[in-house]
Amino acid sequence: PYPGTVEPIALLGRDVVALSGIAQPKRFYNAVTATGANIVEIYEGRDHHRFSEKEIELVKVLSERHDAIVVMTQKDAARFDKRALPFPAAILKTGIDCPGLIDFCISRIL
DSSP states (O other): OOTTOOOOOOOTTOEEEEEEOSSOHHHHHHHHHHTTOEEEEEEEOOTTOOOOHHHHHHHHHHHHHHTOEEEEEHHHHHTTTTOOOSSOEEEEOOOOOOTTHHHHHHHHHO
16 A cells, blocks of 8 residues: 555545546546545646656645645556655546456457
8 A cells, every 4th residue: 555545535525636647648637536526626647648757746736725635547646656745635446337348358358
């Protein structure tokens, strides 16, 4: 687990800073908004971006300015190498809900 790991939290009604270093961040922002969160700031890097210490400090300032939680994808969180972050953060878990997908894939293989 990451330092400071806690149980899942609800984002409904919370102010958040959306942090992304992914190729198509708009889908991520839409997913954050769909939770009921209010995106007050966006800090965006390119796909596969590794955030520098200076950038992390800037995100901390944004979080403090808005009294907001920083929300990121699992992919972005993995790039922090389990280091403790200087701001409250949440990882938005995403997945694919496609009933029958596994059966379809198996049928194509067999």
